[in-house]
Amino acid sequence: MKKILAILLVLVLVPISGFGSAKSEIEEIFYEIPVSAFSRYPADNFTVPLMLINKGDKEIKVQNITFALSDGTKILEKDLEETLNPSLLKGLGNNEIRDKIGIVLPEEKSVVKAKEFLDKAKTMEKGEERTGNIEAAWLLLMNKDHYTETEETEKILSHSKIFYFTIHLKDLDKDIEPVDFIPINIDMVISNSDGSTYTISQTTTLFYLNSLPSQWGWYPGDGHMHTAWSDAYFQSITSRRNDAYNKNLKWIIITDHAGDSQHTSQPRLEWNEWSSYNTDCNTAQNIYPYITVCPGEELATIEGTGGSHLLSYKNNSYVSSYGNKQTLINNVYAAGGFGIIAHPYNSSFPWTDWYTYPQPATSPSFRGIELISHGYVVNDSQLADWDYYLRSHIANTMKDPNHRFCVGLSNSDAHLPLTLGTNMTYIYTGSSFPPGTDRPGVYNALERGRATASSDGSLLVHKITTGGTYLPGYYMQKSSAGYITVNVYAQCIANISTGYADIKIVTSDGTVVTDRVNNQTIVNKDYSIYVSHDTYVRVQVTFYNSQSGAFSYCFSNPTFIDFLPYNQ
Structure with a gap:
């Protein structure tokens, strides 16, 4: 696991006066403050992250940050005294930095429309119409990203510093029930080396939403995400668990990028870290209220772009990356797991010929594919590949005592904070209660295809x-x-x-x-x-x-x- 002093957030900064906007643009500093954050009932807090990069050639310091309601009531104030060292990135424009590290700004018209919906909601009594306006605004402002894995990305991120702040519902000085929204003002005081100071200010909207849709025995989760054990930097497994809980997910699978102890230029989970990695998953899973936290991996045929990726679920030992596609499948099978082909139609990490591989009813083979991943949804032509595969191998499915087939899933592939809670898979366990600490229940549902894929919940x-x-x-x-x-x-x-x-x-x-x-x-x-x-x-x-x-x-x-x- 490569240690990197950086973390990337999917944050948005939009120049619309009075709504998610910065009141000052500072040439020497790159900063991102989220225009929105959301949690779902029954969560009792919001997480608000802030990202900063000192682009200049002199040291600056973050002195203080204040969160306040729109009427000026302070809800959180922190004296930080955090130093930002020079990065010498002054030649890069802010939009250029955003593009290189994967921050996607919402379109200006979306922000304007969201403001209109929230202004309407302020005048309404509780009911379906008010709920519809708030949810429409949330959809328009929803965080997005196009995370890239390049050396230039890591260079920029190595100069960044991130701060996390937890806003508790009880501190908001009002009774919050879903569906509702709370605008908060954020002021951050920065000091220069010569003693002068300036303030960065922005309004951020917190959305408190209903719990996810439900049917008896069906439970939402996410089977593809990353942490600091590979390239999600200081995202711990526990922080992933907490974010998943706040988004009403009932199970997650941590799938950090695996190496093979010989390719160490990239941050990768290595064989000698497998035991500690599992311990971290166990620790996160034992936090009450329980959600299932499973240890998995993401394997690659080669490092960098052009390689194909396979998720490893249920493996009882470490699985190494690298080799051809069938080698990855064999490695997962040998470790007692089953493989899901990750983002097969991603042009940077493709596996577009997946439907030419043996039927999952024959071993060893993969067990399924991601139909939705990282915000991408398969198109009609790609769905036709799935139907071709199901149809071509239907005799094998019928003959197989376990009636295995190619399962279709939806996962976030989250590298960044705030990206959980959209792409997800619902699994059917046949129980009145979510799986909790029952990892076999999650694996069994996924392996048997008792699942539905969703782009947004x-x-x-x-x-x-x-x-x-x-x-x-x-x-x-x-x-x-x-x-x-x-x-x-x-x-x-x-x-x-x-x-x-x-x-x-x-x-x-x-x-x-x-x-x-x-x-x-x-x-x-x-x-x-x-x-x-x-x-x-x-x-x-x-x-x-x-x-x-x-x-x-x-x-x-x-x-x-x-x-x-x-x-x-």
Whole structure:
């Protein structure tokens, strides 16, 4: 694990007067203060990070920082006296730095629109309309990033300093219930080496949102994120756990980049750190209220761009990187784990020929792919690759005693703070309680494909209700051709007053149902489809929220239907 004195935040700074704006631009300093941060019920605090880089050639000092409500009431004040050493990055403009280290600013029109929604919400009583305006503003201001892994990125980050501040709900001097928002003013006093001082000021909006959508037995989580054990710098496993809890996630898998003890130029998890890494995961998992914290890894065929990446889940020993793609698969299998192909369509780290590899029902092979990763959602052509693979190997799935297939997941690939809580996977455990300390329960659901992928926390669950109840990842037998009923339940992450849900039901024969439901946040609808041979049924739902202009994407994993003769 390479020690680096830096951490990158997905923060936004927007020049709109009085709303998420800086009141002063300082040539010698690069700073990022988030225009928004959010937590979900029942979290009781917000985390607000601040990032600074001294671009000049003289030492400067952060003296003090104050957080206050819009009426001036102070809620937090800290005397820091933190020194920022010169970085000699003065030649780089602030936007150039943002681009190189992966900070994405929201469009100016999005910030203006968000302000309009919040101004409306201030005048409204609690209710669906007020909730819709607040959620639309949150969607418009949601943190984004395009994290890059280059030597230049690390050089810039090595000169940065980050400060974290926790704002407790009880300190906000008002009763906060979801859905609500709280503007806070942040003032940071900086002193120069000659004793002169100046103040950096900005307004940041805290969003307190509802808990994530729920259905009995389904629990949201994230199976791809990084910490200081590789290249997420001073993001500890415990801080990941705390952020996940605040975003209402019930399980996470830490997947730090693995090395092989011979390639140490990049920050990588090495074999002699595996035991301590597991201890850190155990420590984080034992924090109450419990969420599952699993130790995993991300393997690479080569260092740097151009390599392909494989997530390792459930491995009981360290797994080394490097080699060809099949070598990675074999390494994971030998360690008792199963592999998920990470961001297969990422142009920097592609694995676009994944569908030419052996069926997961044959070992060793990979077990699934990320359909959604790091904000990227597969397009129709890439979904066709998934259907081609499912269809081509359907006989192997039926023959396999465990009925394995290529599972589709959604993960954040978070390297940066504030990026959890959007891309996520819901798993079905069949329990009234979230998995807590039950790691096998998480692995079992993922490995069996009892999961649905979501781009932003919207929930999709389909079930076949003919002759029983069959969920994603289930296998059912049918003796003769006929109609079956497919129930589609989908709930958008944000209230939809105007918009739609586009629904597709897909089988091995292609798309058999297309439907549009207008102006509903929740869809709960039965469809009748005809099946006559071995096939699968999967569902995809796209929500469109016309208030924010945001799209939400959900993909359920397939349910397999086996006709006589069975298991053939």
